[in-house]
Amino acid sequence: MNVSVHQLRDSTIVGIVRGVLNRTGLPASALWLEITETGMMEDPECVLATLRALRALGVTLCIDDFGTGYASLSYLRRFPTRIVKIDRSFVAGVGEGSVNEAIVRAVVAMAHALDQQVVAEGVETLVQRDWLRALGCDLVQGWLYGAPRSATAQLAWMDRSVSELHIAG
Numbered sequence: 001m002n003v004s005v006h007q008l009r010d011s012t013i014v015g016i017v018r019g020v021l022n023r024t025g026l027p028a029s030a031l032w033l034e035i036t037e038t039g040m041m042e043d044p045e046c047v048l049a050t051l052r053a054l055r056a057l058g059v060t061l062c063i064d065d066f067g068t069g070y071a072s073l074s075y076l077r078r079f080p081t082r083i084v085k086i087d088r089s090f091v092a093g094v095g096e097g098s099v100n101e102a103i104v105r106a107v108v109a110m111a112h113a114l115d116q117q118v119v120a121e122g123v124e125t126l127v128q129r130d131w132l133r134a135l136g137c138d139l140v141q142g143w144l145y146g147a148p149r150s151a152t153a154q155l156a157w158m159d160r161s162v163s164e165l166h167i168a169g
Contacts, residue, residue, distance in 0.1 A: 002034045002064065005042045014053040021057065028058030032083065036064050040079060048079060055080040062119070067107060076114055084111040088122020088142070095131030108135055 007013050021028050033054060040047050040063070051061055062083035063076070067090055076084070086107050090100045104120070111118045120132050123142035132140055149157065 001032065002036075005047070008035065008047045008050045009043060011050065013050060014057070017054060017059060018057055029060055032060045032062050034062040034064035034085065035081075037066060037068070051080050065121075067103065076110070076116070081116065083117050083119055085119040085121055086137075091120050091122045091128060091132075091142075095125070095127035101131075104132075104137075105135060108137055112136070 003013070017031070017033075020026075021031065035047075035051070040051075055061055060083060061079075061081040062085055063079075063081050064085045065087040066084045068087045084107065086104060090103050090107070092098065092100060094101050094104055108118050117138040119139040119141060120128075120137050121141055123129050123132065123140040123144045125144060128142075129140055129144060
């Protein structure tokens with residue numbers, strides 16, 4: 001779930017997230033909140049306090065669209081994120097000798113050195129998936145696995161998949 005800078009500046013977000021977790025029973029670690037690196041830079045001290053409070057709840061924090069903003073390496077160390085999501089613009093052409101390969105290699109190595117997981121966005125081909133897997137990228141997402149869905153469509157797909165498992169089992 002993407003979180004805006006405006007939401008991160010509002011101290012009530014922590015209480016809202018806590019309330020939703022309590023009402024739904026969702027484990028906090030299953031909730032991933034995504035913040036763009038540009039968003040983290042707009043009011044770093046205020047954002048940092050909110051992110052620390054959300055992390056204290058057990059929520060997983062992600063830096064979304066990494067590489068497109070202005071975050072310095074010191075912010076990667078300082079902010080309590082656990083996931084770096086490489087922007088799709090860098091994933092394009094990997095596995096085919098693209099100049100992006102050096103950037104993706106560097107981001108994966110840096111993130112892993114900082115004990116962070118890496119998600120590659122925009123994976124559209126088996127070549128990209130296989131190259132990223134061989135590199136040690138932790139997770140991928142993109143059109144290779146399916147088009148984005150509304151919450152209603154996703155729930156229907158999940159219900160159908162569970163039903164198919166019960167029939168097959």
